[in-house]
């Protein structure tokens with residue numbers, strides 16, 4: 001369990017890799033217990049995005065947060081200022097690492113997302129299988145569906 005679950009890099013002062021033990025060692029104030037309280041269909045425990053940002057210290061040039069999921073080659077890029085206080089990084093379920101069936105190694109969640117493809121902070125940006133968070137100068141990679149048709153196709157492909 002010593003392997004890194006998540007890498008945070010890009011426009012930061014201090015790139016970081018976090019293992020399950022590293023996540024568990026975040027202080028109590030950074031931990032977010034039981035995300036089903038505000039996302040009833042989703043489970044697990046996480047840490048606040050803000051607590052991770054505090055560690056890496058985004059550079060002045062960092063304006064977007066780009067979430068990468070290499071498992072299914074999905075990415076979403078959202079304005080950093082809008083998401084900084086709203087993001088949760090879910091890493092744990094029932095006292096063990098978040099399994100891939102629940103979106104592991106880590107799942108990103110926005111506290112109060114807009115409906116799919118209606119805003120920057122939409123449900124589609126709740127990226128599963130995240131293994132890298134990249135701070136970028138301007139919008140980074142974003143494969144989110146842009147309309148109903150693309151959205152339906154994406155969900156049809158989900159296994």
Ligand SMILES: Nc1nc2c(c(=O)[nH]1)N[C@H]1C(S)=C(S)[C@@H](COP(=O)(O)O)O[C@H]1N2
Nearest residue numbers: 069072074116123124125126127128129154
């Ligand atoms: N890695 C990855 N994350 C993803 C997706 C995806 O296809 N791959 N789909 C997104 C979309 S379009 C939506 S609406 C939500 C759905 O999350 P749910 O399965 O928990 O309802 O996950 C988002 N996260």
Ligand SMILES: [Mo]
Nearest residue numbers: 116117123124
């Ligand atoms: Mo979506």
